[in-house]
Amino acid sequence: MTTPGRTASKAGDLIRQFNHDTITTGDGWQYPPHAYDAIGSLAYLVGMLPQAIEQTLLPVKRTHEHGRVAVDGGGDPERAVTELGAAVATAAGLARSLSRSMDQMHAAVSPLGLDTRGMPEFAEDGEV
Known part of the structure; x- marks a missing residue:
């Protein structure tokens, strides 16, 4: 049975895998468009955190x-629940701030690309 706690744990596992995958560059993780895609996905994820x-x-x-x-x-119990509510409100507010920052990152990386001039792997047929 899938529970919300297990689903959140799976999300954490996937972020851990992302962290592992991005330690070094390689195929699929070496040019600005790769960062654009990843930042966009992270911005999407972070944007859902306040509600979660x-x-x-x-x-x-x-x-x-x-x-x-x-x-x-x-x-x-009244005090404990009140303290938890305050902590949740703080965390959700910080997540909203992080979401805005991620959106700024995504916008900042958007115009960046790769200058392929002189790179043989990107040469058109007949170009050197």
Whole structure:
């Protein structure tokens, strides 16, 4: 059964793989258009983070509304849920800021390309 926690874990695994794949350059990861594609995909991912972060609070809120939240050590559920809500709001706000920065990165890399003049692998038939 797929759960939201497992789905988020898979996303983390994929980002870890992306980090591994981009340590060095090679086929598919050596020119500005490759960066453009990756930055665009990361911007898309980051753009969805605020909603994902905010929605992590839903199970806690529902449980709290039914008076069923327990806190280890006998802590105050109202206080704990309030603190969690504040942390979620902060994280979602920071994710929105990161999303704006990623969009700026994507726009900044957009005009960059590769000057292929003199590169034999890009020569047209008959060119040297």
